[in-house]
Amino acid sequence: MAELNGRSVGLDQLTALALTNYGHFTTLLVDGGRVRGLALHLDRLGRDCRALFGTELDLDRVRALLRRAAPARGAATIRVTVFDPALDIGRPDRAGDPHILVTHRQASTAPLPPLRVGSVAYTRDAPEVKSVGLFASLRHRRTARLAGYDDALFVDGHGFVSEGVTWNIGFFDGDTALWPEAAHLPGVTMRLLQEAHEHRVAPVALADVGSLHAAFATNAAVGVRAVAAIDATGFEARHPAVDRLRATYTARPGDPL
Structure with a gap:
């Protein structure tokens, strides 16, 4: 339609x-x-x-x-x-x-498996705008998938994690949810989770992701999806913190059109 x-x-x-x-x-x-x-x-x-x-x-x-x-x-x-x-x-x-x-x-109702993503140095033009200009983003997704990953994760020119191709990324640092401080599109699902859960926003260096306990992707189409690996760094696919975020989002009532 x-x-x-x-x-x-x-x-x-x-x-x-x-x-x-x-x-x-x-x-x-x-x-x-x-x-x-x-x-x-x-x-x-x-x-x-x-x-x-x-x-x-x-x-x-x-x-x-x-x-x-x-x-x-x-x-x-x-x-x-x-x-x-x-x-x-x-x-x-x-x-x-x-x-x-x-x-x-x-809409797909089947549960999606955890993502394995490959990092790439890239910052979208006007990242605060959800633009139809997807050429570079989709090119990086294609390259990542040809390399055996599910998707690409963007890292800025200073080595800090920013966002996925069409999703935000968050982490669990052992105490609370951690959202990267970097140029990115502020996703609706991310913002709803920030309203519902204690969290912090801070720079996340790609070199330091191995010190974090869990990673997850968010967008409106899939909600909350676990991230099983960033490059060669693996994460627990069924971490309780990610399950709690997913349950919170799923239980949130929608607004009537």
């Missing part, structure tokens, strides 16, 4: 998105007509629209379009992409009429 501003989308309307790759998005898990952290997703869309297009996004309209796309029962992963179909690659400063593309796919 794909709709642009609530109507069936045509090829011509998607040309600008395909050829210029300028826009932003958020991905939500809708289950039973509810979304965990809905207000945070909407805030992200509004903030990123101002950053990329210099205009306000009609968030009530976004919510109405989400209700149209949500399944009558069960769960679905819905992506809201905001872009300007009239964008001219030579005059991007004139892009100021953002449209709302809503797509969805069936």
Whole structure:
């Protein structure tokens, strides 16, 4: 299913998105007509629209379009992409009429195995924006998977862990949850867990991850997923601290669309 501003989308309307790759998005898990952290997703869309297009996004309209796309029962992963179909690659400063593309796919209910990730030195352009410009991120994911890992973990130019390709990373230091202090996208799932659990934010050097007790990945599509290894450093796949975070997130009620 794909709709642009609530109507069936045509090829011509998607040309600008395909050829210029300028826009932003958020991905939500809708289950039973509810979304965990809905207000945070909407805030992200509004903030990123101002950053990329210099205009306000009609968030009530976004919510109405989400209700149209949500399944009558069960769960679905819905992506809201905001872009300007009239964008001219030579005059991007004139892009100021953002449209709302809503797509969805069936949500996976199968438990996912722990991730094994390979580190790579990379910082996304404008990491605070959830941009549709995924070329470099997906290239690093591809390289990591060809090397035998499940995904890539980004490390900044100073050797500090920042984020995954499409997820945040957290650790357990033996006492509390530890979130890396580095340039990254503040994920909705991460922020919900920070609200619910005692935690600290501090730089995490890649060279020091072996001293930590557990690692986990978070995003809206999968919730909390254990990380079994970073490069050659292994972690306990079923650590109680990670299980507690997962249980907290799963038990959190969603907000009605």
